[in-house]
Amino acid sequence: MTLAWFLQNLLNGLSMGSVYAIFALGYTLVFSILGIINFAHGAVFTLGAYLTYLLSVGQFGINGLLAGWQLPFTLPFPLALLAGAGLSGLAGMAVERLAFKPLRARQADALLALVSSLGVALILVNLIQYLFGAEIYSYPSDVLGSLPPAFIFKVGGKPVAVRTVQIVLFVVSLVMLAALAWFIHGTKAGKALRATAENQDTASLLGINVDAFILGTFFVSGLLGGLSGTLIGVSFGLSGPYFGVAYGLKALAVIVLGGLGSIPGAVLGGLVIGLGEAFLPPDLSSYKEAVAYALLFVILLVRPQGLLGGTTEQKV
Amino acid sequence: MLALDDVTLAYGPVVAVEGVSLTVEQGEIVTLIGANGAGKTTILRAVSRLIKPRKGSVAFMGRDLAGLTPDKVVRLGLAHSPEGRQVLARLSVLENLELGAYVRSDAAGVAEDLERMFGLFPRLRERQRQAAGTLSGGEQQMLAIARALMSRPRLLLLDEPSLGLAPIIVEEIFEIITALNREGTTILLVEQNAHLAMQAAHRAYVLEAGRLVVSGDARALMDDERVKRAYLG
Amino acid sequence: MAAFFDLYGFLCIMILQQALLGYSLYFPLMAGQLSLASIGFYSLGGYVAAIMGTHPAFEAWRATLGWLMIPLEWLAALLLSVVLAVAVGLPALRLRGIYLALATIAFVQVLNVVVLNMPIAGGAVGIFGIPQAFESRFAYIWFFGPLLLLTILFTLRLERSAAGRNFMAVREDELAAGAMGVRTTANKVLAFVIGCALAGVVGAMSAPFLNTWNARQGTFDAGVACLAYVLIGGSRSKWGPLLGAALLVALPEVLRPLKDSRLILNGMVLVLACVYMPRGIAGLFAGRRA
Secondary structure, eight states, X not given: OOHHHHHHHHHHHHHHHHXXXXXXXXXXXXXXXXXSOOXXXXXXXXXXXXXXXXXXXXXXXXXXXXXXXXXXXXXOXXXXXXXXXXXXXXXXXHHIIIIIHHHHHTTOOHHHHHHHHHHHXXXXXXXXXXXXXXXXXXXXXTTTTTSOSEEEEEETTEEEEEXXXXXHHHHHHHHHHHHHHHHHHHSHHHHHHHHHHHOHHHHHHTTXXXXXXXXXXXHHHHHHHHHHHHHHHHHHOBOOTTHHHHHHHHHHHHHHHHOTTOHHHHHHHHHHHHHHHHTSOGGGGGGHHHHHHHHHHHHHHHOTTOSSOOSOOOOO | OEEXXXXXXXETTEEXXXXXXXXXXXXXXXXXXXXXXXXXXXXXXXXXXXXXXXXXXXXXXXXXXXXXXXXXXXXXXXXXXXXXXXXXXXXXXXXXXXXXXXXXXXXXXXXXXXXXXXHHOHHHHHTTTSBGGGSOHHHHHHHHHHHHXXXXXXXXXXXXXXXXXXXXXXXXXXXXXXXXXXXXOEEEEEESOHHHHHHHOSEEEEXXXXXXXXXXXXXXXXXXXXHHHHHTO | OHHHHHHHHHHHHHHHHHHHHHHHHHHHHHTTOOOOOHHHHHHHHHHHHHHHHHOGGGHHXXXXXXXXXXXXXXXXXXXXXXXXXXXXXXXXXXXXXHHHHHHHHHHHHHHHHHHHTOGGGTTTTOBOOOOOSSSSGGGGHHHHHHHHHHHHHHHHHHHHSHHHHHHHHHHHOHHHHHHTTOOHHHHHHHHHHHHHHHHHHHHHHHHXXXXXXXXXXXXXXXXXXXXXXXXXXXXXXXXXXXXXXXXXXXXXXXXXXGGGGHHHHHHHHHHHHHHHOTXXXXXXXXXXXX
């Protein structure tokens, strides 16, 4: 248990944890305003990853409908990231219009909204497979430009490595969090959003266009999803159109751990799971995928409202 | 200013209000009284378009409100302080008031009105940074009214302002209501406390099981038998 | 007739099998519990049958018991499922609504990882070469058919029984049911265990049918498919799981000519069904019920 070992795991955990947090926030925003889980979030995560890949590398793979097709331009990575995130936001809005709005208009059971969002997820993921094929896409090693792939420094004689990509993950996540916090607490629209999350009828009586805010929430949620999908994709590659499903479920563990509907909770939950996975002893490494779900199960039995949640106010 | 014409309102198969016509002229306080469940709140909700009429029409400032969502009605100059106050508990008192002025874009005017509200309701100034949910019932009612006033409405809908409040507070609130009206705010007041409401109002409509049974000058109706029967249930 | 079975026999059996999985979700739902755990028990049941059918340790049993091994596998799966369902259900069923659903999702995910790490289960590759009970695939209809029939008859009896009424009381209003003296936790656990036990047995039956068995049988997607059968078929109707499975299993086959875009259409059907058939297919025939 050297300091180097501790620092290495800490860095790994913080980096992954921050991406989990950003991704989970997409769920949190929708849950706080509609009281339901958007099961298409994982699909938007996947879509964002593929779109940003396409914009920065410019070429489709060898399978799929558009095999070998080349984009007439490519974007430098930061721009591709922003564009991909923006497009994912639009996709999020499309999800709201397709899966959720028609059911709200009919005052349908929340359970149906769940299945409906799963249906949209199915459509999206298979659309991706149709267009991009099922093969693995990997970013070229020079995607981050001329930055070195990793920084290695010595702590107490032992090396600690930080991949540049991990720094990017952490910094982008931090920036997004700060932007979100500023928006929600420092702007008029953010106040209106909080009002809508608390009581749609009252918000409406204050002149707030609730429908527009719900749509806007899905835009931000999709943006966060696409952004985190891209970051994971750059870090680990895109292992196929279904790679977002596992992350999607893991992010559910994040938000329940932190407390459904709580923004600081999503951040805390993300970090706890990220660190939990990073600090897992090497001989248990094949159980890594179970960490998040084991934590989820335990927290549900012990404290269902999550670490930072208030009362278990259920809307389903 | 406000005209309801033969309005029928229903929740699914249950008809709550049937064939009601009423008007509110500029500068008046009109009160809608009746027992619990008579349909008074339902009528207010129809005016602010939280529910849609099954039959009949609602017109505000001469404009038919059909097809509008509540946020659009509010932008026409109407404010609704709902039943149960419905302050946004997790937001601060100040944020609630600021949101009251959501539809306005004149920052200077909003700041001025905020000062005016604090002058009218000094207790709100004291508690402005507190979460609205921590206020007492009377303070929450004041907040609800102040919040509604922040949009400088032409018509203020007040739903049961006396509900659950101590008599002294209720008196205070009704003094404020009367003062507001003197300064020019038109008010449609729904109240279970018929006595207070009739004293404050110019005209009254009496509702019984979803139907209007009598209407007219408030003072004249105070001793009317039908009124007594209606609000005693 | 023979030509029909050649083309569609496999499909029919899949419909029966998937309908059974739908019922395994329907029983907890009768008591108002949204549980996605049954797919985990399906996977477990299949592994039990697969291991008992292929593992050297059971060679002697297989030799002496012959075809009786098959019902023994079902029994083993049933017992394991009941025990595990009670162990998981008792703590978990204190939760409600989406929290319970998430707990069951978490349970299945953990189970998957645990099973993947057990060498006896063959890791990611799984177990293959599971001995067949019949020579022809279509003969499996003699397994799934009667089981489905039994399940439907059971459901019919259940609906009319005190236990069934208790389930529905808990579903409608748990607090009120408790106040009326219904032992809510016991009933919820019972409904949950029935569902999981059924899933386990179906899994044990399916392992020989599919010849190989791996962790992909118990994924979240598969669990969601079962939920879809019940909701699309009609979550309040005893015919729901069968109707839903019939539609959702047949649909990709019917759309087969469309090749890759059929799963996209599958998703669209799901969304449209939620919007336009909120009470499911059964709801379309039920007319207006209070």
